[in-house]
Each structure stands twice: as structure tokens, then as C-alpha cells.
Amino acid sequence: MPLTTSLAAHEISCQRGGRLLFAGLNFTLAPGESLLVTGPNGVGKTSLLRMIAGLLPLHAGRIESGERSVPLPELCHYVGHLNGIKSALTLRENVDFWVDFLGGDGADLEGAYQTFGLAELKQLPAGLLSAGQKRKLALLRLFAAQRPIWLLDEPSVSLDTPSVKVLDKAIAHHLAQGGISVAASHTPLKVRFTRELSLKRDPLQ
């Protein structure tokens, strides 16, 4: 698994529910760069992230990483609106599953448990956590396996201010190591993004 890679989108367009959300979008990110996607609700921020992760087919154009031998979805961590955690499993079981399934070694996990304040809760069923804690658990997935591209959809939702600081530091650290981050947010994150992409609603399609 490569630790760094580049990401490039060429003339991509997105269609949901028969409507064209955006078209002719281009961007390039080198290792260590980050993109903030902003815009009103429904304009396609989530769709863009899901297209990069391979969860949504592109209507047109192509998205490529710098790494030819590994398919793009396997280079990404996608943390979306839904947390992707199973309530009936304990925190530890959730995380261990991600480590095994995503092919990671969990090297940074102990540190991540500590910084996110979840270390004492490992044996508890994930269903008992508060909304903020569930969000932090979902973010732990980023540390279960090393993947160069982080796709974060509204990552700071449900997080209190100290936790947002922790998230900011984690993203900054990831970027410093040569990773790429694409985040969609309509509230400002403290981390400084290399670039901003503002999606607008086009009323005349």
C-alpha cells in the first residue's frame, strides 16, 4: 500500500435522480495537498466524494490516482455521513474488523484511541456511545489501515470543540506525511486547505 499518491479529476460530471448536478469539473492534488469542497445542501458534495471512493459511478470524465497498480477505491478512506459502525459489536471489535478487512496493521491505533478519548470504552458495545463518540469511532477507521487519500464528508458534525481540534491535528499530520485529504463541509474547519472548490447550484439545466 503506497503511503503517498496524487489525485486528478478530469472533466467529471455527476448525475443523480436524472438531474445533472455538476459537469466539467477538474482538479489535481499532489501529495500533501488538500481540497475543501463547499456549497449548499444538495449541490453534490457528497456525490463528489463518493465518486472518488468508487461508491458512485461517474456520469462522465475520469478520476485517477498516481498509483496505477492499486485501484482507486483501495487507496481511499471514506468517512461519510453515516458512521459505518455496528452497534452490536464492541468498539474494539468494530476497529479490529476494519484492521483485518481493510488490510491494515493497526500500528497507530493505540495512539488514536488515546487522542480521541475512547481508550477506556473499548469493551463497550458501540450502540451505547453518544453521537459524538460514534463519530470519533468512525474517524478511528482512518488509523486502522494506512491509506493515502482521506475523503471526509462533514467530519466535524456532532463533534465538540476539543474533538474538532483533535481532528484538525490528525488531518494536518496526515498531510504532513504526504497524504491527500478531500473534505466536504459547510462549516469551516480550522485546518488550512490547499484549495477550495465551491460547488454552486445551476438553475438552468
Added chain:
Amino acid sequence: MKEAWALFRRDVVLAWREGGTIGTALGFYLVVVAITPLGLGPDLNLLSRIAPGVLWVALLLASLLSADRIFHNDYEDGALDVLVTGRLPLELVAALKSLAHWVTTGIPLALLAPLLGLLLNLPTDAFPLLVVAMLTGTPALSFVAAVGASLTLGLRRSGVLLALLVLPLYVPVLIFGVATVSAASVGPASPWPPFLILCALSLASLVLAPIAAAAALRTASR
């Protein structure tokens, strides 16, 4: 390999823990078989003749009960996104989840069947054949149910729709499954021909159904 085992184990653990999934299917099986004589009358001769059919039809229905959880729960809480971006091909993910469904639903139902056969006066020398036939046929039921589950992901009334879509596809398994069991009591002399066809149906669905299920999962992206 590690990934595949992790997914399979996770699904089995979840089925076990998520409140009574296995128990409900078993209970449903019992209820349906128990009320049949109430509808048909307690004539033991009649019951023993129809027992293989009743046991199989009730098995199909009980199997379908838990089918929509094969993908539904993961779809609802976003875990399906994680599964799709893993290192396993989606077809293998579908196959492993279908297998987990078989282990947590199909096998228990098949093992319960002889006990219910007692209620229907099924001849006891048909019991081993019953269990073997059901253990052979239930994989096909789970794998085809997964196709239905993937097609109806996130839809309202998905349980009933799933049954409508999948039951006609169950007809061959039903026919040959019943024939295998009746061979001991009513039907043709040897259970081998229908049993071998049943094996073939299960093997074919093991290979083909995950392809259809994965294709359907891809169409359901939000």
C-alpha cells in the same frame, strides 16, 4: 484470506447478537408447521403424505424472513460503504454474506426440521434424508435470497417484495428437495436423481448468485 474470514465471522457474530434473529426464524418455522394440521385436519395418513411438502414450503418462508438483513443493516448504517471499498471483490463479499446467512439461518432450520417432522407424522426413517436434503438445498435458498435482498435494498416493504421476487426462483429447489425426502416414503424408489439435481442447483447458485447480487448492489448506490 484474512479479510474474507473477518467478514464472515463478523456477520455470524452479528446474526447471533442482534436480538433473536436465529430464534425468530426457528420460531416462525415451528408456528407455520404447527398450524398446518389445524387447517388440514389431524388425519395422520394425510399428514405423513404431505409432510415433506409442508416442511419444505415452511422452510422457504422461514428462510426469507431473515433474508433482507443480509445487506439491509449494512446499508442503513453505512457499513456497506466500507465493505465496497475493501480489498475483496464485491462478488466475494456477497458470497461471504450469503454463506453467513446460510450458517446462521439455513443450518439451524434444517436441523430443526426432523423435530417438526414428528408433528406431521413423517416416517422416522426419512429423517436423515430430510436433514441431508435440507442442508444441501438451503445454500441455494440463502444465495438466491441474497440476490433478492440486493435488488430491494432500501426500498419500502422490501420484505414482502423480496418474497415475491424470490419465491418463483425457489420452485426448482422446492420440487427436488421434496422429491428427495418423499423418495423414502411416497415417491420414486431412489432419492439419488432428485438429490443430485439439488446438489447441482446449490452449486450453481453458489457461483452465479453472487455475480447478480454484486451487480444489484452497484445499482443501489445512493
Added chain:
Amino acid sequence: MWSLANPTRFLGIADHVIPWLAVLTFLLLGIGLCLSFFVAPPDYQQGETVKIMFVHVPAAWLAMFGYTLIALASIGSLIWRHPLADVAAKTAAPIGATFAFIALVTGSLWGKPMWGTYWVWDARLTSMLVLFLLYLGLIALWQSIEEPGRAGRAAAILAIVGFINVPIIKFSVDWWNTLHQPASIFRVGGPTIDPSLLTPLFVMAAGFTLLFALLHLIAMRAEILRRRVHALRQVHVERAAAA
């Protein structure tokens, strides 16, 4: 074939073809019915009731043809993404289902004088019943998914899965039937069909096929227009929202 891909061109062609097709269809059906009722001789055993065959058999053929058509359209939809393939598959389903239903009802009516009851689990009628259920499943799936793109792809997968299963189901139902009625059954079609009955049968079959094509074209036209109205409404809503 690709020139038809454009919905507008298709509508134009359909508008020209439909009136002629309608005339030809009703002409053929008219001739067929005349042949069936006045020219074909009554069966020595079944009397006039054998003439239900002239509706029952073509209806059964069309039901099977319809499902094959849907399967082919589904392949076109999934592999080549032919834009009209979705529309063709969706609109053919209710038509095929109706033909299957007609086959079942006429089969049942035909059977009553012979068997004494409206339904016996004859192998071919049972297979037709399962085919009818497969049609219902397709229609139900189309109805249940709101987003037309997803509905089209899901229904296409289901149609192909069903199509692969149809021979298996037919084989197992035939097997099941011989299992339970090993003695020679009075077959619904009769042991042989007299040649004097063949001409009306083929004329009726041709007429029914044209009827299927006619109804299908009309339905496809309606579906294309329906989708256009939907798209226009969406634009209208978005303009109002942006204003």
C-alpha cells in the same frame, strides 16, 4: 438499430408506424378469428371448445416471447446502455403479463369441460403460472423503485436472473408433473394437431404478435412522453427554487 436510439427519432418513427400496424393487426386478427370459428372443424371429442386453443396457444407463445424480449432489452440496457432499452423492458412487462394471464384463463376455461374442474396442475399451465409470477415480480420491482435509473438496472438484473431460471423451472415442473401423474395424461394440446387447425393457429399467432408489437410501441411512446413531462416538471421546480 442505433438510429432508433434517439428518443425523438423513435417517436417520429413510431408515429408513422403505429397506424399502419394497427390496421394490419386488426386485419390479421379478424381473418384469424373468422378462420377459427367458421373454417376450422370442431374436434370430434371436444366439440367447439377446442377453438379456445386458437387464443390460448398464441397467448402462451406471446407470454414467452415477451419475457425473452425483456431479457434481451435488459442485456442491452446493462451492457450497451442503449437508452431505449429500459423503456422497452419496462413497457413490455405488463403486456407480457397480460398475455400470460390470458393463457392461464383460457387454459382453465378449456380445461373445465375436459377435466371437470377449472384447474388441474398440468405441467404447462403450472409453468405458465410461474412465468406469470416472474412477470409480477418485475412489475412490482419497477413500481417500488422511484429513481428510474436504478429501477431500470435492478429490473434488468432481475429479468436476466429470471430468464436463466425459466428453463430450469420448466424442467423441474415437468419432472414434478410426471412424478405425480405417471399415467398418460390427457394433454391440453391434444396428442396431435390436425393440419386443418394449423392455418388458423398460425394466422392468430401472427395477429397476436402484431398486437404485441402495436401495444408495445404505443406503450413505449407513452413512457417516453411521460419521462419528458417529468423532466420538464423538475426544471420548473428548480427554476422556482432558484428564483
